Amino acid sequence: MSDNEFKVIVVGGGPVGLIAAHALSRAGIDYVVLENYDSVATDVGASIALWPQALRVMGRLGLLPRLESIGTRMDRGVYMTQPGHIFKESHAMRNDIGRNHGTxxxxxxxxxxxxxxxDSLPEPNPAARILMNKQVTQITTTDDRVEAHCADGTIYTGSIIIGADGVHSMVRKTMRTLALQSSPTTNPNKINNEHPFLAEYRCMWCSFPRQPDDPDMLAGDFIEAHGTDMALQCLSGDDRSWLFIYERLAKPTRDRATYSQADVEALAARAGEHAVSERRKVKDVFPTRHAAGMANLEEGVLPHWSWKRLVLVGDACHKQTPNTGLGFNxxxxxxxxxxxxxxxAVKEQTGGGGSSSGGLDLDVLGGVFARYQDLRRKPLKKDLKFAAKVARMSTWRTWAAWLQDRYIFPSIPGWDPFMIDHVLAKAISGSLVFDFVEAEEPFQGRVPWKHAIPSPGGKKVEV
Structure with missing residues (x-):
């Protein structure tokens, strides 16, 4: 890498790392993605939800046609007790969110x-950009560059490293180590904790075949069974369903937990009699699973997302329970x-040319990273609080949560549309879009989007 070239190293080739690859490519910024595993598409049995704000970003990247063929629009929500007694049914997810935002x-x-x-990366050879079997074992930094050292002996040099390597981020741990090494007397409050996230729940997930003629599990259904210290969600696509079982831990922990398939099967057995639909239980669907896994559900937002030329995104710097489906979003x-x-910043450095040539010094990067964190911190904290409340209400964490979830909210006419219109709509419509990618607005509803998008004619379109 030459002294005047700006290059990004993305550590982690999961969904957030791949979105970063798309974004950097569209921005004309040189990059490489280092992925630990031998494939980006390993089937671990899980699903990912895309809310309207995420689909809008996908539209900016030209990905909507591809996504239409592999996704399922969520429609009917069914809420029941663990034995299978339905206490609420709602189509607000499809109807009200759809009317508000166009999808x-x-x-x-x-x-x-x-x-x-x-597959849709705008690169002639994606394999030259997304590198597999690249376990980053060490990161070194200087005033003008960073190096990522891999277990296979290769070294990659760049201007910055983006840590998109998940909740157990190696980049985050390295940031802390380097910060302490550079100034051992640094105030501990200015450095992230070694174990920054707290877990109060664990989650077992799996996918299993959906029978097309099953009237209880239609494509687009999302079913929840609530109870004391345990709840489940079951989402149905066209040809498969995804099951998530949430269980409260005996005590909160900051330690990393590793679960075996025996642990997965034990949790499924504990929930075996819990309903996944009106006529089917966990014990009926779990034996037909395609793949399954389990992990603790860490929660929290880091106080510091960057250090010099290292910066974090996604679960590396904030983590929430997945009940609301907002993590990837x-x-x-x-x-x-x-x-x-x-x-x-690169465009300004190069006099408006917009190419990836031109280095950014630490002062400029410090401003970039500070503005980035400031933009994201407030909405993130709101989403984390929302997800935490949903998780605790569905597991009847307190008697008040049980009363609200089981009786009060289901008995209020129009409660779901009210919450969607007066709480969720503001968060969704205020989401960010790429300000350098021209595209037509793909979705328009009764709630206007806060941020303008650049139209192909060169004007920003307010919708």
């Missing part, structure tokens, strides 16, 4: 979405905010 939440098989993101918003700032 509603869609579910995707995680492996299918990752493959679509990889927030990681995508991180990428939008960060790459918007990087594109602007």
């Amino acid at each position: 509603s939440t869609h579910a995707y098989h995680r492996a299918d979405l990752l493959k679509a993101l990889y 927030n990681g995508m918003q991180d990428v939008v905010a960060l790459v918007n700032e990087l594109h602007s």
Whole structure:
């Protein structure tokens, strides 16, 4: 890498890392993605939800036609007790969110979405940009560059590193180590904790075949069974369903947990009699699973997202329970905010040319990273609080949560549309879009989008 070239190293080739690749490519910024595993599309059995704000970003990247063929629009919500007694049914997810924003939440098989993101990269040779089997073991920094050292002996040099490597981020740990090494007397409050996230729940997930003639599990259904200290969600696509079982831990922990398939099967057995539909239980569907896994559900937002030439996105710097399906959506918003700032800084450095030539010094990068974190911190905290409340209400964490979830909210006429119109609509419509990618507005509803988009004619279109 020459002294005047700006290049980004993205550590992590998951969904957020691949969105970063798309964004950097569109911004004309040189990059490489280092992925630990041998494939970006390994099937772990999970799903990913895309809310309207995420689909709008996908539209900016020209990905909507590809996504239409692999996703399912969520429609009917069914809420029941663990034995299967239905206490609420709602179509607000499709009807009210759709009316407000021109589209509603869609579910995707995680492996299918990752493959679509990889295959649609605007690169002549994606394999030259997304490198597999690259376990980053060490990161070194100087005033003008960074180096990522991999287990296979290769070294990659860049201007910055974006840590998109998940909740157990190696980049985040390295940031802390380097910060302490550079100034051992630094106030601990100015450095992230070694174990920054707290877990109160764990989650087992799997996917299984959906029978087309099953009237209880129609494509687009999302079913929840609530109870004390345990709840489940079951989302149905066209040819498969995804099951998530949430269980409260015996005590909160900051330690990393590793679960075996025996642990997965034990949790499924504990929930075996819990309903996944009006006539089917966990014990009926779990034996037909395609793939399954389990992990603790960490929660929290880091106070510091960057250090010198290292910056974090997605689960590496904030983590929430997945009940609301907003995790990847927030990681995508991180990428939008960060790459918007990087594109602007590189463009200014090069006199408006917009190419990736031209280095950015630490002062400029400090401003870029600070603005990025400021843009994202407030909406993230709101989403984390929302997800935390949903998780605790569905597991009847307190008697008040049980009363609200089981009786009060279901008995209020129009409660779901009210919450969608007066709480969710503001958060969705205020989401960010790439300010350097021209495209037509794909979605328009009764709630206007806050941020303008550049139209192909060169004007920003307010919708």
